[in-house]
Amino acid sequence: MQSSSADAEYNEAVSYLLKQLTEEEAERFEENYLSDHDAFEHLEAIEEELIEDYLRDQLPGEIRELFETQYANRPENREKIDFAKRLIICSDSLPARKAPIHISPTHGPARLRGFPFYSVTPARAASIAIIVLLISVILLGGYLFRRNRLAAETQARIELEERERELQKHLESQQGSNKNQDDKNQPHPQEPRSVQQPAPPTFIASLRLKPNTERGASGGKAVSLTSSTAWLKISLVVSRPDYDSYNVTVRRPSDSRFNFSKAGLKPVHGRDGLVITVNLPAQTLEAGLYVIDLEGARATGEREIAHTYQFTLQK
Amino acid sequence: MSGQEATGSDGFNSLLLMLDSNREQAGIRYEELRQRLISYFRHRECLTPEDLADKTFTRVSGKLVEGEEIRNIGAFCFGVARMILKEHWTSLNKQPSSLTDLPAGQEPSCDPFRTEAEIEIERQKLERMEWCLDQLGDEDRQLLKDYSIGANREHLARVLGTTLKNVRVKVHRLREKLKKCVEACSRDPNAYEI
Incomplete structure (x- = not known):
């Protein structure tokens, strides 16, 4: 059972956080937690609890108002509030436990009963529960929406890449079998329907390269570009993240004139x-072997090659 | 080593010795006291609480070098911190602070909408938080969730066979653990250890 002295401790801490103590009381409170680490930890715990209760709309009206005017609007507290928001979003998306701890019906948190502004009626408890449920649904919905959108985008990209590969295969086979035919001829009736449609003007081919691990015996990964590919997007996996920034140079060993750097x-x-x-x-890219140097740069001006990647481009 | 550096180093060593005779323990006590001072300045609405906490230690170290006798280091630090706070307020009254002097992330924004880059950063932070939550044990993760929902925390404490204060501090330590994990992940994504 929580003692009334614990309630008093809680209420004093909340009053301190919400600037409701007199200067003398605040100084006494500060002297206590500056000398006693346990008292400080308890204050920190109450502060975090207060923020979470605010974000879940579980604070009584007057405390809520004080929280907004005396705490939430101060920039030095923004970091703590943002952290609590993220924690709520992520922990609410956790699956429910198999055997939940039984929570009995309540008339509100007992720790707040002694607080001068607090009184909870069953009707208020019910409305708080509905509000909390709504906020949770909105937060969870927003989070799931973002995740689904990301998954849909990834799927769309994969489909686009597959379609590009199909097109590439088809073009290669067409070049082999119809060498003498006029390019403007209609495609064969049995050809896939997708080829009959005009290709989108801006395909993006993607290539993901890991340093030193995905190299083949000759030329590393291969990528095929068609005439409808507008961009080659290269994602370089960085396993040495200890630099302040990076410089990328893409070069062709067979052509010293080609040099792209960023x-x-x-x-x-x-x-x-x-x-x-x-x-x-x-x-602008021609078929052949390409080498990418990833140079790590430090704030001191020091630079060194962090990774090298290579790939073979086919057209 | 210059004279001033030697004095600073002597003062710091004396401060550590006051906190604990064991150097390693002294380091832990120092970090704990620093967190308390940062919290004190933050609650007193200072925008640079870390700087003021370090200033407090510098002054306390100086007093130790001067031979000042200190019986309770926590209480002494509090006294010094209070002085520094008053000086800080006085300096603010004399010289209005410039918006450009505010620490990063604390400057007021004229645009209430987030940019694409800010949305991306927030998404990364959520991913890290999710990852770090996954690293906690099932019981700890569930405790964080149950306590956060807060329907009846006293009942939760009874079920766990302890007091509400103990559960509250336990949950706080779990949040601290998470915070350290998230910070470690943002510095080095390969250091995903908790």
Whole structure:
């Protein structure tokens, strides 16, 4: 059973956080938690609990108002509130436990009963529960919506790449069997329907390269580009993330004139770690072997080659 | 080593010695006290609480070098922190702070809508949080969730056979663990350890 002294501790901490103590009381409270780490931990715990209760709309009206005017509007508290928001979004999306801890009906958190502004009626408890449920649904819905959209985009990209490969195969076979035919001839009636449709003007071919692990015996990964490919998107997996920025240079060992470079790149988080993405205009690329140097740069100006990748381009 | 550096180093060593005779334990006590000071300045609406906490330690170290006798280091730090807070407020009154001096992320924005880059950063933070939550044990993860929902925390404490205060502190420590994991992930995505 929670003692009334614990309730008093809770109420004093909430009053401190919401600037409801006199200067003298606040100083006494501060002196206590600055000298005693347990008291400080308890204050931190109550602060986080207060934020979560606010975000879940579980605070009584007057405390809620105080929270908004005395706490939430201060920039130094923004980080804590943002962290709590993320925690709520992620923990609410967790699957329910098989045997939940039984929570008995309640007339509100007992810790707030002694608080001067607090009184909970069954009707208020019910309305709070509905509001919490609604907020949870909205937060969860938003999160799931974003996840689904990301999955749909990934699926669309995969389909696009597959379609591009089909087109490439078809073009190759057409070039072999119809060498002497006029290019403007109608396609064979048995040809796939997709070829009869005009190809979209801007295909993007994707290539994901890992340093030193996906190299084949000659030329690493291969990528085929068609005349309808506008861009080659290359995702470079970075396994050494300890640099301040990165410079990418794409070169062709067989052609010293070709040199594409981009500096000051920052990696972003992908499914399998950090990734740097560069887009090359496909029409300017010729078939052959390409080597990519990823140079790591430090704020001190120091630079070194972090990774090298290679791929073979087929047209 | 210059004289000033030597003095600073001596003061810091004396401070650590005051906190604990064991150097490793002293380091832990130092970090705990620093967190408390940061919290104190934050609750007193200072925008740079870390700087003020470090300033407090610098001044306390200086006092130790001067030979000041300190019986309770926590209480002494509080006294110094209070002085520094007053000086801070006075300096703010004399010199209005510029918006450009505010720490990153605390400057007011004229655009209430998030940019694409900010949305991407937030998505990454959510991913890291999700990952770190997955690293917690099932019981701990469920406790975080049950406690956060907050229908009846006292009942939850009874079920767990402890007091509400103990559960509250346990949940706080779990959040701290998560926070450290998320910070570690943002520094180095390969350091996914909790």
